[in-house]
Amino acid sequence: MSTEDKFTSVSRIAIKVVINKKETLNGQLIRHLAPLTVSEMLRGMPIHGAIHYTMDTFCYIQTQLNIGQEKPRKKFSKGDITLMTSNGAICFFLKDASVDYSMNYIGKVTSKIEKLISLRSNDELTIASDTN
Numbered sequence: 001m002s003t004e005d006k007f008t009s010v011s012r013i014a015i016k017v018v019i020n021k022k023e024t025l026n027g028q029l030i031r032h033l034a035p036l037t038v039s040e041m042l043r044g045m046p047i048h049g050a051i052h053y054t055m056d057t058f059c060y061i062q063t064q065l066n067i068g069q070e071k072p073r074k075k076f077s078k079g080d081i082t083l084m085t086s087n088g089a090i091c092f093f094l095k096d097a098s099v100d101y102s103m104n105y106i107g108k109v110t111s112k113i114e115k116l117i118s119l120r121s122n123d124e125l126t127i128a129s130d131t132n
Contacts, residue, residue, distance in 0.1 A: 011030060011031045011032045012028045012029070012030055012031070013028060013029045013030075013031065013038070013042065013129060014026070014027075014028055014129070014130035015027045015028060015029055015107070015127060015128065015129055015130055016127075016128055016129075016130045017092075017109060017125060017126070017127055018125070018126040018128070019115060019116075019119065019123060019124070019125060020123055020124055021124070021126070023112070023115055025109050025111055025112045025113065025115060025116070026109070026110045026111040026112075026130070027081060027107055027108055027109040027110050027111075028107050028108055028110060029041065029042070029081070029106055029107040030106065030107050030108070033070075033071060033104075033105050033106055033107070034070040034071060034083070034104040034105065034106050035070070036067055036068075036070055037065070037067050037070055037083050037104045037106050038106055038107075040065055040067055041065065041083075041090075041106070041127070042129065044063070044064075044065065045127065045128050045129055046126050046127060046128040047061070047063055047090065047126070047127040047128075048061075048124060048125070048126050049061025049062050049063060049090075049124070049125060050062075050121070050122040050123070050124055050125075051116075051119050051120075051121065051122065051123050051124070051125050052089075052121060052122075053121065054091075056094060056095065056117075057093065057094060057095060057097045057099070058076075058082075058091045058092055058093045058094055058097070059091070059092050059094060059116050059119070060084065060089040060090060060091040060092065061089065061090050061125050061127075062087070062088065062089050063088045063089065063090055064088060065083060065088040065090070066088055067083065067085060067088075067104070068085060069085050069102055069104060070104050071104070071105070072085075072102030072103060072104060073102065073103060073104075073105050074098055074099050074100070074101070074102055074103070075097075075098045075099075076093045076096070076097055076098075076099070076103070076105065077093065077096050078093055078094065078095050078096055078113060079092075079093060079108050079109045079110070079113045080092075080093040080105060080107075080108055080109075081093075081105075081106050081107040081108060081109060082103040082104060082105050082106060083103060083104040083106055084101070084103050085102070085103065085104060086101065090106075090127065091103065092109060092113070092116055094113070094116060094117050
């Protein structure tokens, strides 16, 4: 992948989401959506955690991120990556949905989002910058 493909602008940072150190999904963090959140995530990468599900709407990993709301939203699309500010969870939306609480929209999974649907609770996810 060329540098041009990875960074379509200075605001978009290519990431990879690795499932159980085997399967890799591509994604991007979009800095202008939540600049403080994205900066904190980049400083803390790689981020590891066991996967958990909220119904069939989204899956998430618990993190130590403690960041307030930035341009909060309640409506998301399949593949969106968000930060639930109330508990520091990084969420991956499995379908289009509206939620009852605001989250920071931080990016998008750009490939194979369906791989996140069939995981078992406590499978491990790793989020890392895609600098290869």
